[in-house]
Amino acid sequence: MTPLETKFKQTLEKINLDKKDKILVALSGGKDSTVTAYLLKKFGYNIEGFHINLSMGDYSKKCLNAAKELCKQLDIKLYLYDIKKEMGNSMCYIRTAIQTNQGKGLKNCAICGVIKKWIMNREARKLKVNKIATGHNLDDETQTFLMNIFKGSPQLSANLGAITRNVKNAKFIARIKPLFYIAEDDIREYSKIKKLPVVYEHCPCALDSYRIQMRKFVNTLTTKEKENIMKNFGRLSPNIQKLKSDEKLNFCEACGEPSRKKICRMCSLIKK
Ligand code: AMP
Ligand code: ZN
Numbered sequence: 001m002t003p004l005e006t007k008f009k010q011t012l013e014k015i016n017l018d019k020k021d022k023i024l025v026a027l028s029g030g031k032d033s034t035v036t037a038y039l040l041k042k043f044g045y046n047i048e049g050f051h052i053n054l055s056m057g058d059y060s061k062k063c064l065n066a067a068k069e070l071c072k073q074l075d076i077k078l079y080l081y082d083i084k085k086e087m088g089n090s091m092c093y094i095r096t097a098i099q100t101n102q103g104k105g106l107k108n109c110a111i112c113g114v115i116k117k118w119i120m121n122r123e124a125r126k127l128k129v130n131k132i133a134t135g136h137n138l139d140d141e142t143q144t145f146l147m148n149i150f151k152g153s154p155q156l157s158a159n160l161g162a163i164t165r166n167v168k169n170a171k172f173i174a175r176i177k178p179l180f181y182i183a184e185d186d187i188r189e190y191s192k193i194k195k196l197p198v199v200y201e202h203c204p205c206a207l208d209s210y211r212i213q214m215r216k217f218v219n220t221l222t223t224k225e226k227e228n229i230m231k232n233f234g235r236l237s238p239n240i241q242k243l244k245s246d247e248k249l250n251f252c253e254a255c256g257e258p259s260r261k262k263i264c265r266m267c268s269l270i271k272k
Pocket of ligand 2: 252253254255256257259263264265266267268
């Protein structure tokens with residue numbers, strides 16, 4: 001077993017992932033979610049793929065093809081969600097409309113992230129899976145943890161981790177991040193060695209300047225340093241939990257999805 005495979009397996013053991021669980025892997029077409037699906041399948045987990053076609057021109061076409069090819073190679077089912085068909089417009093259009101309406105300087109990736117999470121939870125529930133797996137890696141999580149510290153809002157890291165914790169809500173599907181402890185460079189290399197169908201280019205709309213700035217900084221760190229930052233996170237996590245407001249996860253009054261506020265983040269974005 002390669003060191004990456006060993007770390008992956010250890011993470012699954014740490015979160016007690018059950019072989020009986022039905023897991024929906026959120027496939028973007030990028031290297032991280034592709035490696036996530038490849039390894040979950042290799043280790044004998046019960047997985048299916050889920051891809052959201054964001055209808056962002058050529059980039060989305062390549063991502064869709066990569067997800068299809070991967071599922072063919074792994075011999076797993078792929079569920080497709082076409083944002084244009086389901087929501088009437090492409091992600092670019094929806095996002096721009098939100099930014100025009102709300103005018104709060106909302107970042108592209110933040111809006112897209114909220115919409116994707118909302119779709120994933122809803123569709124995963126319809127498909128009656130037990131878990132959603134995403135490709136978030138050590139670099140992503142280190143960036144997020146540091147961004148929250150730099151913003152002076154450590155409580156925003158309360159839900160960070162290889163598995164969503166303590167969320168009791170009948171409509172909420174637990175999310176896992178099997179690559180939580182694995183560095184991006186190692187994942188890229190692994191995906192190339194295994195010749196997996198991957199779109200290596202970045203999303204053309206990923207223009208969140210703060211995250212880009214943090215990514216540049218995190219890229220200057222060694223894997224050991226990134227691991228150390230997240231070890232700090234692990235140690236601080238019980239205290240970070242205490243900073244979290246104790247709003248219970250309820251149901252959104254507009255769409256019925258799980259939400260901490262009366263109206264969920266998705267519905268507050270799309271309100272007129
Ligand atoms: P991102 O929000 O682009 O950083 O992606 C984080 C994770 O969300 C990826 O590793 C995937 O697991 C998932 N994801 C992102 N985009 C899509 C998509 N279009 N369809 C399905 N899952 C996605
Ligand atoms: Zn809602």
